[in-house]
Amino acid sequence: MFLQSIPPSLLPQLKTRVFALFLCILPLFLSPTKAFVLDPSRISDIDQKVSNTIETAKSDPSRLRMLLAPFPKGGDLHHHLAGAIDAETMLHWAGDAGLCVDARKLALIPAPCSLSSDKRPAKNLDRQDPALWEELVDAFSMRNYHFSPAISEHSGHDHFFASFFRFMAALDNNFGRMIAYSKQDAAANNLFYIETMQNPEAISDLTKIAYQKVSDKHDPDTLWKILNPYLTEIVSKSQAETDHAEKQAQEILQCATSTPKVGCSVTMHYMVFAIRALPPEVVFAQLALGFALAEKDPRWVGVNIVAPEDGTVAVQDYDLHMQFFSYLKKKYPHVKITLHAGELAPQLVPPAGLRNHINKAVFDAGADRVGHGIDIGWENDPTILLQAMATKPVPVEINFSSNDEILNIRGADHPFTLYRRYGVPVVISTDDPGVSRGDLTTEYMRAVREQNLSYSELKKLSRDSLEYAFLSGESLWQQGSGSAVQNVCLSTPFTTAPKGKCAEFLAKNKKAALEWQLESAFILYQEKVIKGIL
Template identity: 40%
Template sequence: MGYRAGGNWTKAGRALGAVLLAASAVPAMAEPVLNDPAREAAVARLIEDARESPPALRVLLRGMPKGGDLHNHLGGAIYAEDYLTWAAAKGFCVDETGLTVEPPPCPAERGIERFAASNEFGMDRLIDAMSTRGFQRGVGQNDVSGHTQFFRSFDRFGKMGGETAQMLTATRRIAAGDHVSYLELDHNTATLVSVVRAAGDAPIAESELAAVHASEAKEFAVLVPKARAELDADEAASAKAMACGTPAAEPACKVAVHYLFQALRALPPRQVYRSLVLGFMMADADPRFVGVNIVMPEDAWLARRDYSLHMAMIRFLAAKYPRVKLTLHAGEVTLGQVPPADLTDHIAQAVAAGAKRIGHGTGIAFEDRAEDTMARMAREGIAVEINLTSNAVILGVKGVDHPLRLYRAHGVPVVLSTDDEGVLRSDMTNEYVRAVREQGLTYGQLKQIARAGLAYSFLPGSALWADPVKLVAVAACADFATPSCAKYLAGNEKARLQMDLEHQFALYEAERLARAGKVT
């Protein structure tokens, strides 16, 4: 492996703390040599020795730097317990079914705190109803699939509103605990989503897209500044809750965040198109929104029926807003879940529509031109966002049936992500443990995936690596210790986080070997 960056890695390790401090206000840290092959090999042996023990693996992998989580829905990242805590503070009550909550007024005995105190197993049932607790271990309800339980969980806590700041805080805290340095959160502002349903259910033809866009863009332009102000307030409240910018700042303050606007696919086509138009408008206007996605169950009736129309909508809007990047949920289907025709080309269509990343991609082996699609993804650097827990719970696809190794064998860039870690009762460390246990990945391959989580992100600015495989740096950082590199890092958020990731790898490996009493 050709790990050179033009300059000396040892020298880089000694200088990196000062460079990061100058470029991004990241505190200077200890100075282990960057990219020490012997040290990496020694840590790899620790991982191999723990491969058959999930608890031991988790202890080892919890502190591993994991780069970016590029497929993380803010609304699904929150645990039911957090939602219920916030609901209790707002006076919500448990509804008569015991499966969800409702706003006040309601009987005092059904107040969440009183309900919890008097009905322990009822509270357990409520949390189960608002998540997939148990399903990932095969302990779910016999008459409900993991797919159904997952998607209906959102309906059960969807009555809550106005909690975005607390959701941001909770999600960044989870990421910090998992040593994830960047979140690309699927998130919609309430201001924009509020008008989607009003588009009605009249049909729309591909020939009408231009005219409808012109009308929609003009009508809703006034909403974009309001949506930006909404996000300003939510981010400020979250930063205050974590004491960011003060001496008491939480580690979560260092987790960088950008957003993907998530258009809604399981709706009548006019509503889908309006959500896409609003998403492209927001991403074009606000640099915090680095791209657009399309979500909701891919196997839903309307999503299946209108899949090709949705791709036509996306192609049209991508031409209108060329700066807006796309990552598209595609291929989140499997054999038996949908009719065979719905397995033949969803990923291929998404790639053709301009997707720079594919979310899930679980059904690739069932596509008619699977090898051609993977060849194009490899050639054009179109990464696939792999969600192991999600795919296991929702689709029943796991272990040798999962296409992660197929993608890797065809040279497709792979990243690991959490999808909806709160509803799924998972976290990024669990995804890494599953990657080792179920997919046979090594420590070196996990490092590649962690780096890919930043390399294939939509982070603003240029990258650190001219060759991300051999880790050859751009000319400005041929020597990391130079002023030109410090200037480059200061002006490029992506490069800055990539540099910090290398430093974190060095610190992690040195610490793990010190704990193990090993010297390289």
């Protein structure tokens, strides 16, 4: 009877409003905590128009890339500098350094080389032996993995991690080159900020001391007393190395000239990492340098731990490593921690191995962010864990391509949607784009095609990548990314240059400044999409 009393001309509007109301209340029934479903009434007409354009391109990868490459991407927070360089570039660097190629193991090795043996010169190899060159590119990356007869590893996981041992020699003494390369790649993806994992070469000094002087390999107090006296000198050496690398990168990018390359505009910060497959005393030494360096130098913003999480030593020492983080965090309470945790799947470890790594990273080590977090559904009390991660919050760095290549997890099998359903912040990252043969645009494309994200949701991810970055200063936002801006800038449109107190605020707060830059870029991007320029 109610519907019969409504004029037919109003029925379409009523149906639209009822459907919108249904979408708004649906999350209350689906999730025990904060839901990720957008309120349609809060999506602007502009966002909706851009979203519609992106939606029509989902089935056309070339068109989708045209739309998403210039999409403003705030930060890449899970980025390994050593894994970011493409195989071809590394082979050229190897040639410049006079390195050789082991044609049987498909790996770079030191000189001397010999044309008559398997120890071939890397220099000009692309011209002298194109077939071997192509085999090396496959060995150094995931390109053609399934189809390359030269590759002996039986899984994507093994091939991915083995590639580092093959090409690492090309990266020695190339810190500056690597910075320049990644900044240029970031600029090509309209990315403003990178937090990359890279160890200073001076870390080897502390590693040697740990091997030589440590007898009790497990007690943090003993390890600290032995290693602490050496930290000041090694931190200073690491800072000098960073100065040199950044200067070299600026020269490569011509940042001081009248024609600087676009990479000059990208901000890059660094994080020391420990290698979880090494002996405990070395892991502690690497972490200790990371904490000390991040405390001293604002360019070094945090500490992490890397290497396959399913490795025998990594599994056996996991609790000890978390204890090391907890101990050093008390020494350096202001230093940030992000941890590879839960980069696991059932085919790699037994069920018992999937139940507590994220829990311990969050509750024992005090992680500020978590990288990967794939095994969340297997964790003990996952609901409590997810709620804790949403409340603190502890964001998750999502790496679609490497999760696919290493863990065989993709699409609906990925916990991306689960994290968002519980209100856990997520950010999209590249992990090792050189090895994966991709970039951050590739990851955003996967988010659209595999996770069905709208433009408004992409903007949220981009904003969160700066909101949860380890950047200095206050946020632009009063209550998290996308909320009202700080009062001092509240009346200043993003389309105008900040002045007065707003300009002063942005000058003092790097995080807010980059967030302002991102919002301005969104406006320009949206105009281009709507006008059909993109």
